Amino acid sequence: MKKKAGTVLAVFIFLILAIFALFSRQQTKKAAAAKKTVTIVAATGGAPKPFTFVKNDKLTGHNIELLKAMFKKLPQYQLKIEKTKFESIFSGLNSDRYQIGVNNFAKNAEREKNYLFTDPIFKNAYVVIFKKNSPLTKKVDSWSDLNGLSTVGSTGVNTTTAIEEYNKKHTHKKIDFHYSAEDLASQLRSIESGKYDFLLMDKPMFDYYQKEFKYNLETKSVSGSLKKELLAEPYSYLIVSKGNQRLVKDINKALKEVVKDGTSKKINEKYFGEDYSPTYK
Template identity: 45%
Template sequence: MKLWGEITMNKKMGILGITLAAGFILGGCGTKAASTKSADSNVKTIVVGTSGMPKPFTYADENGKLAGYDIDTVRALDKELKQYKFEFKKTEITSVLAGLDAGRFQIGANNFGYNDERAEKYLYTKPTFQDWFVLVVRNNNQTIKQFADVAGKTTVATPGVNFTMALEKFNKTASTKTKITYSQEDPAKQVQDISSGKYDYALIDKPLFDAYKKEFKLTNLKGLDLSTSDEKKVTPRTPYSYLLVSKTDGGQQLVKDLNKAIVKIQADGTQAKISQKYFGEDYVPGK
């Protein structure tokens, strides 16, 4: 038979054991939480600016969530780069560039092509999309056959993009200027305005035009490929698309990290799947 003192002591020891065990468990949880928090504190938030057009490079889906080739590419890069957390900010295209200028955005994802003016202000990643350009006209148009023929003709264009800058440069030296109407409307609407006869032509990416022609059944339109010399009036380099990176502290390292991840997702087929998803073809650079 146990004496009362023994029973009391055993109970005390039992309670002490439970208390110590609970302490170890809670201590372990606290260590794990602290470790996670410590890891999270080393993750740098990167703000990615995009205008939400042109579709299918960047757009809001039926649920209001950003989607598109550029968006999915950035998300794939985010998965590869554990040291960063990418957050999207949707705004007008001119505000994307202004945000990069001011350092509010660290990345611009908007089907950006290369031009020398931008290269002075921003850092370019490795190319993310193989592009080429066309003049979009109605099938019955017999007056526009090459870039020089846009003189005296009407077009609609988005401010600040390569195509518009090329037309503005053309107007600086042309005796007869092309008539540009500036618009922040979706390029899909701009192409439809060519179809309706509101404007004479549009200068646009061929993959984009092909997607619009199919989606909106624009059977009365055709795309005229630019010659190599005319193509260089739009971009001095091979017509690729890139991500832009702000020239702020950490920009150079961010570009290096992005480039490493771009090589990875292009080599393992991730970006090819994204291209097939949005264009039905493989537009990965170098293919």
């Protein structure tokens, strides 16, 4: 009887030790995995809507959802997203406080000197916006047709970059450009009121705002030489701090996956009603 009890006790002790050993191995693996995980901080200005904005005290929008979808496919990274002033994104990238800038960024020569770019995350289409029944609607087909006309825009966005580049090349035939910290809703109202002559804007973004606010405005599709010059680089990107080539490569891989599996299309259709995903071979 004592022998049987001893055997049972030995088996019980063996099982306890086996379970403890298994638990220890699992904890070691978890610790090792956590140790290998790299924290990546992405910064956004929280505008323009619907690419990035705050709703119920949480950051959301096309760019934000797409970024999160990509990082779900990158378990080696832990993603954190911070809202900051737009200009602080660049200083944060310069110091590597932030590794990613996510704000519907356009590409230009100056930024390419200072930052890395991912593959395109969004393919833009553009419209020129005028006050309802403006005679300018029928006249504008080229950049030269915008010479002397007034407009407004925010720093760093695709359309502002395009106008800045045009004005640098045409110092005697400039577009009368006014920088503004106002949101797009306010900028569109300034066109509606006649404060400025026109606004050059992403078509999907304008459609989003027009649906919500029903402005007394009309649009003209970008065409002619204006289309050729503006749409030479019709994409938006994530920008990445220098020295993070591995991160760019991993993001590009995940980006192609979310485009291929339809996640990008779903996010685009949620915010714009149609798909503006880039195409990849």
